[in-house]
Amino acid sequence: MAQMGRPRTFDRDAAITQAMHLFWEHGYDSTSLSQLKANMGSGISAPSFYAAFGSKEALFKEVMTRYLNSHGRVTESLFDTHLPPREAIERTLRSSAKMQCEPGHPRGCLVALGLMSASSAQAVAISAPLAEARARNRAGFMACVERAIREGELAAQTDPRALATVFESFLLGLTTLARDGVAHAVLDAAITQVMSTWDAARA
Structure with a gap:
């Protein structure tokens, strides 16, 4: 029987807002993956980041949707x-x-x-x-x-x-x-x- 994945340990909605503030402050190119992972939630691991958002590019698209709305x-x-x-x-x-x-x-x-x-x-x-x-x-x-x-x-x-x-x-x-x-x-x-x-x- 396959094991269930570990539950997400951060608030995804709050994490998008935190990412939005980082991109807003620094711009897309100057906001690094390490900055994002360190400042979203209480800090998230690379596997958790990719599982939740897929990539920096995909996260930015979600951020833009959040901002425009x-x-x-x-x-x-x-x-x-x-x-x-x-x-x-x-x-x-x-x-x-x-x-x-x-x-x-x-x-x-x-x-x-x-x-x-x-x-x-x-x-x-x-x-x-x-x-x-x-x-x-x-x-x-x-x-x-x-x-x-x-x-x-x-x-x-x-x-x-x-x-x-x-x-x-x-x-x-x-x-x-x-x-x-x-x-x-x-x-x-x-x-x-x-x-x-x-x-x-x-x-």
């Missing part, structure tokens, strides 16, 4: 067509700035940091969902601006791509500032300033 949802306002376009963009920026500065996890945004900190071809390939998330946000900003032009809130001659890029660039820039320790109050005040770009383009 939790912290990464701060941009969902962009896709809420019940919100006025200006409010949708402002709410996204303020929610993201707050999330990036809150305690309990590394500062900044994994969507902005994950692929940019990956150098190997393999890392770039498995980080594709993060690039897709950025592309989705880009389309969301564009859709808000185009909707505002259609509805007469913004002047007809507004360049939608240029204005959408202003807000997307600001969103991505928040990550560097948050990672450098700039206070949330400063970032929040800057959002008020950047929204004046929208107001200058009003019809």
Whole structure:
């Protein structure tokens, strides 16, 4: 009769969160297997790690899914067509700035940091969902601006791509500032300033 395998001695859900924080802080390439094994749970053995997650690459995919379904949802306002376009963009920026500065996890945004900190071809390939998330946000900003032009809130001659890029660039820039320790109050005040770009383009 075959012996049953040893029961898992760590909380898999908590381990994924711990791995997410490591990748968030250090990036994919710079996070080693030894770091992961030492910091997930109370430390797990190589056999336990591979039995639970398969590989570093497979673990990172789970981490990305966890992030996009939790912290990464701060941009969902962009896709809420019940919100006025200006409010949708402002709410996204303020929610993201707050999330990036809150305690309990590394500062900044994994969507902005994950692929940019990956150098190997393999890392770039498995980080594709993060690039897709950025592309989705880009389309969301564009859709808000185009909707505002259609509805007469913004002047007809507004360049939608240029204005959408202003807000997307600001969103991505928040990550560097948050990672450098700039206070949330400063970032929040800057959002008020950047929204004046929208107001200058009003019809």
